[in-house]
Amino acid sequence: MVFSSLTFIYYFLPLLIILYYGTKSSTIRNLVLIVGSLFFYGWGEPVWISLMVISAVVDFTNGKIIDKNRDNKLRHVALVASIVINLSFLGFFKYYGFLVENINYIFGLSIKYHQLSLPIGISFYTFQTLSYTFDVYRGQAKVQDSFMKFLMFVSLFPQLVAGPIVRYVDIAEQINHRKENFHQFSTGVTRFCTGLGKKVIIANTAGSLSDLFLQGDFSKMSVVGAWLGILLYAFQIYFDFSGYSDMAIGLGKMFGFDFKENFNYPYISKSASEFWRRWHISLGSFFRDYVYIPLGGNRKHFIRNVLVVWFLTGLWHGASWNFILWGMYYGLLIFLERKLYGHLLEKLPVWVQHTYLIVVMLVGWVLFYFVDLGVGMTYIGMMFGVGVTAFIDPITWIHIRSNIFFIVMAVLLSTPFLVKIKAMIVSRFDLFKSDLHVVWNIIMVFLATTMLVGQSYNPFLYFRF
Structure with missing residues (x-):
């Protein structure tokens, strides 16, 4: 089940x-959320509910052990156990096949393996439960005494399958003592x-259009066509993932x-640095707080720390070399x-800085999109005129003219411009503030319903990670 479905x-x-x-009972409300969340997850992954519950048991138990053994080494053992068990689950289900494939390739072996289905959301809930044991160990979060409340934190359906990565410390008070109100509910809607x-x-439309270029005949590709194709994919992945995050935050x-x-x-x-302060903030802050800073951050071994963090960031997204690259x-x-050039970049006109980011970002999305590195490199070459016969072709020009309104709207919606308006x-x-929101909500639900009727299953892109 996905948020953008008529069933949901x-x-x-x-x-x-x-x-x-x-x-009005907080205990029953918690129970309703747990049962509802498990049903939501089990709708598409009934087999792997057990894995999520096991992860919750592991980290709830290790959190209790850490809290009761502040003055002895058993707290270190519990932390290591939490890390090893959680990452073993993640590694086995997500990276086992990838590891065997590379061992076979490097050593010329033919080890057989069964390709496992990836439990939906495992990358997200693994990091969430790990953050709990880390924060309890560091004294930044109080241990949770109720397993039911901890299970609610782990299984909470709004952020369960595609984030954002919600840390226990950020919602601990709300788990224990939240006070719902109409204003908050209305804002959430x-x-x-x-x-x-x-x-x-936006995302589904951009995805349909981008497929015409990214999954089309490259022999007829032009320079403008190559840039347009990956630009449309950039719109798709942004509005898809940020749309999911908006829905998760609203449901919360x-x-x-x-x-x-x-x-x-x-x-x-x-700049690329600023881009990653604005994109998937919960993942970036997780690696910063639990990997980059403990390794030494900016103080020592800066190059190593950066490479480790970004190797892990790529690997987190998928068991494939294109994600690592x-x-x-x-x-x-x-x-x-x-x-090297950051201080020089800051002295250039703002439009040049923006252009730099758009170029390097779109090249990055090519690496992200194409699992086959050879195809990806070929596509990047076409973006810069290698292997193409025209700057722009008639088909691309027709697509631009036919979809110019959509492209302009996607550009504007990628900025705070319309929000400021x-x-x-x-x-x-001000008197019409609530009325405007009601009208807006009705329009969004009506348009979405109209487009969803008869539409094939179209999950969020980050479900695969």
Whole structure:
């Protein structure tokens, strides 16, 4: 089940809201969320519910051991056990096949293996439970005494399968003592509807258009066609993932939780470093706090620390060399900006800085998209005129003219421009603020429903990670 499905919008969510607010008991409300979340996850992954529950048991137990053994070495053992067990689960299900394939290739072997299905959301809930044991170990979070509340944290359906990565310390108080109110619920509905519109109206449309270029006949590709194809994919992955994050944050608010933001208009950035402060913020902050800083951060072994973090960032996204190359590509860019040309870049006109980011970002998305590195390198070459016969071809020109309104809207929605316009309207006509939100929500749900009727299954892109 996905948020952008008619089943979720018209059946699952309304029923869960009725059951949740049908009682004033916080214990029963927690139970409703747990059962609802497990049902939500089990709708598509009934087999792997057990794995998620085991992860919760492991980290709940290790958290208790750490808390009770502050003055002896058993707390170190519990932390190591949490790391080893969680990463073993993640490594086995996500990277086992990749590892065997590379061993076979390097040593000329033919080890047979069964390709395992990847449990949905394992990359996200593994990091969430790990953050709990890390924070309890470091004294930054109080241990959770109730397993039911901890299981609710792990299984909470809004952020379960595709993030954002919600740390226990950020919502601990809300788990124990949250106070739902109408304003928060209403804000959550609007945020959910906005994310729904991003996913169904913008991301799905951009994905259909990008496939015409990225999965088409490269022999007829032009320079403009190559850039347009990957630009459309950039719109797809941004509105898809940020749309999911909006929906997750909105759903959280409906049930009394405040999740941190996961995107902050990354495409307006002026450098690769700034881009990653704005894109998938929860993942970047996780690696910063639990890998980069413990390794020494900026103080010592800077090059090593950057390479380790970006190798892991790439590997986290998938068991494939293109993701590792994509991660290392950004690691190299960030290193060069920090040590070589970053200060020069800052002195250039703003439009030049933006152009630099757009170019390196789009090249990065090519590495991200094409699992076959040879095809990816060929595509990058076409973007710069290698292996193409024309700067622009008639088919590309037709697509640009036919979809110019959509492209312009996607560009504007990638910036705070329309949000600022909306804020000006709301401030000028404050009496109509709630009415505007109601109208907006109705329009988003109506358009999304219209587009979803008869549409084939179209999950969020980050479900695969």
